[in-house]
Amino acid sequence: MAKNAKNIKKGLVIVNTGNGKGKTTAALGVMTRAWGRGMKVAVVQFLKNENARYGEIRAAEKMGIDWYATGDGWTWKSKDMDETTARAVAAWELAQQKITDGGYDLIILDEFTYPLKYGWLDTDEVLGWLAANKPPMLHLIITGRYAPPALVDFADLVTEMREIKHPYREQGIRAQAGIEF
Amino acid sequence: MAKNAKNIKKGLVIVNTGNGKGKTTAALGVMTRAWGRGMKVAVVQFLKNENARYGEIRAAEKMGIDWYATGDGWTWKSKDMDETTARAVAAWELAQQKITDGGYDLIILDEFTYPLKYGWLDTDEVLGWLAANKPPMLHLIITGRYAPPALVDFADLVTEMREIKHPYREQGIRAQAGIEF
Numbered sequence: 001m002a003k004n005a006k007n008i009k010k011g012l013v014i015v016n017t018g019n020g021k022g023k024t025t026a027a028l029g030v031m032t033r034a035w036g037r038g039m040k041v042a043v044v045q046f047l048k049n050e051n052a053r054y055g056e057i058r059a060a061e062k063m064g065i066d067w068y069a070t071g072d073g074w075t076w077k078s079k080d081m082d083e084t085t086a087r088a089v090a091a092w093e094l095a096q097q098k099i100t101d102g103g104y105d106l107i108i109l110d111e112f113t114y115p116l117k118y119g120w121l122d123t124d125e126v127l128g129w130l131a132a133n134k135p136p137m138l139h140l141i142i143t144g145r146y147a148p149p150a151l152v153d154f155a156d157l158v159t160e161m162r163e164i165k166h167p168y169r170e171q172g173i174r175a176q177a178g179i180e181f
Numbered sequence: 182m183a184k185n186a187k188n189i190k191k192g193l194v195i196v197n198t199g200n201g202k203g204k205t206t207a208a209l210g211v212m213t214r215a216w217g218r219g220m221k222v223a224v225v226q227f228l229k230n231e232n233a234r235y236g237e238i239r240a241a242e243k244m245g246i247d248w249y250a251t252g253d254g255w256t257w258k259s260k261d262m263d264e265t266t267a268r269a270v271a272a273w274e275l276a277q278q279k280i281t282d283g284g285y286d287l288i289i290l291d292e293f294t295y296p297l298k299y300g301w302l303d304t305d306e307v308l309g310w311l312a313a314n315k316p317p318m319l320h321l322i323i324t325g326r327y328a329p330p331a332l333v334d335f336a337d338l339v340t341e342m343r344e345i346k347h348p349y350r351e352q353g354i355r356a357q358a359g360i361e362f
Contacts, residue, residue, distance in 0.1 A: 012357060020340040022197060022207035029209030029237075030360055036240025037359040056210075059217025063244075105359065139360050156354065158345035159201040165339035173337065176193060178218040178286065179211055179320050 011138040012156045013130070017113060017147035020161035021180070027108045027141045028056050034139075035063050039105035042066040044095045046088065046144075047111040054181045066102075068094055088120035099134055106139045113144030116151065123148045130154070192319040193337045194311070198294060198328035201342035202361070208289045208322045209237050215320075216244050220286035223247040225276045227269065227325075228292040235362045247283075249275055269301035280315055287320045294325030297332065304329045311335070 014030075016023040027043075034041050043060065045068065060067040070091035095109055115121040127150055134140060142151065152158050175181060195211075197204040208224075215222050224241065226249065241248040251272035276290055296302040308331055315321060323332065333339050356362060 009357065010354060012354070012360060014360075016203060017345075018343070021338065022203055022210075022340050022342065025210035025214070026203035026207040026342075027210065028213050029203075029206035032209050032213045032240045032244075033206070033236035033362070034359040036236040036238070036243065039359045055214035055217040057217070059213045062217065063213075139357065152346065155346060157202060157347055159203050160343040160345050161203065161207075162199070162341040162343055164198075164341050165333065165336060173191060173193070176190065176320065178215040178220045179193060179195075181214070 009137075010156075011134065011136055011140065013134075013154060014139070014141045015113075015147050015151060015155040015158045016141065016143045016161060017145060017152075017158065018160035018162050019145060020163035021166075022161040023143040023145075024056075024110055026159070026161075027110060027143050028059075030106065030139075030141060031060075031065065031108060032063075034106045035065060040103060041106045041108070042098050042102055042104050043068065043108040043110060044091060044098065044112075045069040045110040046091050046115055055178050056181075066098075066104075068098075070094060085120040088115040091115075092121055092126070096129065096133070099130075099138065099140070104138060106141070108141045108143070111144045112142045113147045113151070116148050117144075117146040123150050127151065127154045190318075191337075192315065192317055192321065194315075194335060195320070195322045196294075196328050196332060196336040196339045197322065197324045197342060198326060198333075198339065199341035199343050200326060201344035202347075203342040204324040204326075205237075205291055207340070207342075208291060208324050209240075211287065211320075211322060212241075212246065212289060213244075215287045216246060221284060222287045222289070223279050223283055223285050224249065224289040224291060225272060225279065225293075226250040226291040227272050227296055236359050237362075247279075247285075249279075251275060266301045269296035272296075273302055273307070277310065277314070280311075280319065280321070285319060287322070289322045289324070292325045293323045294328045294332070297329050298325075298327040304331050308332065308335045 016026050031041050116123045197207050212222050297304045
């Protein structure tokens with residue numbers, strides 16, 4: 001701990017980034033831990049398809065966690081960038097509402113780095129809004145590759161998940177239900 | 182995907198290692214995802230204190246997940262290494278029993294790298310036993326720093342969690358209940 005440690009209790013801004021597995025998954029782990037303590041949790045997914053029946057969505061339903069899947073899949077491959085941008089803006093507006101009005105202890109903005117990276121949202125505007133509006137005790141977790149440097153500066157805790165070994169590439173093993181999705 | 186991809190379905194051996202946050206937490210995320218799909222999950226903790234009331238233990242109770250906390254805290258600081266070794270051996274025997282007889286879909290061996298790293302268990306013996314006895318469809322997640330090279334070789338999927346920025350050191354912020362434990 002730093003010499004000037006103040007033993008501060010505050011809502012953390014946590015970023016899980018990097019090219020490896022475990023960014024969303026670690027956020028789900030914190031979701032579970034917080035839920036275990038009776039905290040109020042919401043998840044806003046920026047890219048994953050709202051129709052998918054991923055294991056984490058089934059779990060969130062069983063746990064009574066508020067889950068908002070706003071994406072249209074891996075949208076940066078979309079030919080229709082206007083719609084993609086509009087979806088990102090709408091998802092961010094939903095997230096803003098949950099942040100200010102939801103009474104949550106923890107909000108996960110899953111895959112939120114991509115709208116920032118691809119410019120569908122303005123990183124400086126987003127961070128300025130968070131600085132002014134995030135309730136002090138609210139914990140926020142942002143996941144995704146390519147976390148912009150300004151987001152890293154803004155965050156309290158940043159972890160890079162680095163791929164060391166991956167079964168798809170090395171052994172041709174497919175993604176496993178219940179483990180990876 | 183590799184050219185020789187076979188689209189194999191098998192139980193993965195997953196290792197989360199590195200000096201950053203998210204090793205245990207990502208395992209908890211997979212636990213939640215698997216539980217969401219109705220899979221049978223067990224967690225064996227090798228170092229964490231069995232008396233602690235961490236958020237994840239509270240969650241596991243609510244979820245009906247089998248949770249075995251076998252450690253006596255951060256035991257490698259222990260003066261009494263014989264007891265530490267005996268505890269690691271007993272925990273590994275428990276894990277072996279769950280692996281062969283438990284009918285689980287997923288077993289998490291949390292902080293299991295430390296007994297290997299510190300020689301309380303013999304890595305070659307452990308991996309030899311797993312190679313011979315792990316049910317083919319059982320997924321196994323092993324967490325902790327200092328994953329031995331032989332374990333990395335043995336695993337299907339290895340992720341290193343790297344610390345980029347940490348609030349304790351930089352801002353003197355303490356660990357937050359529900360988020361980090």
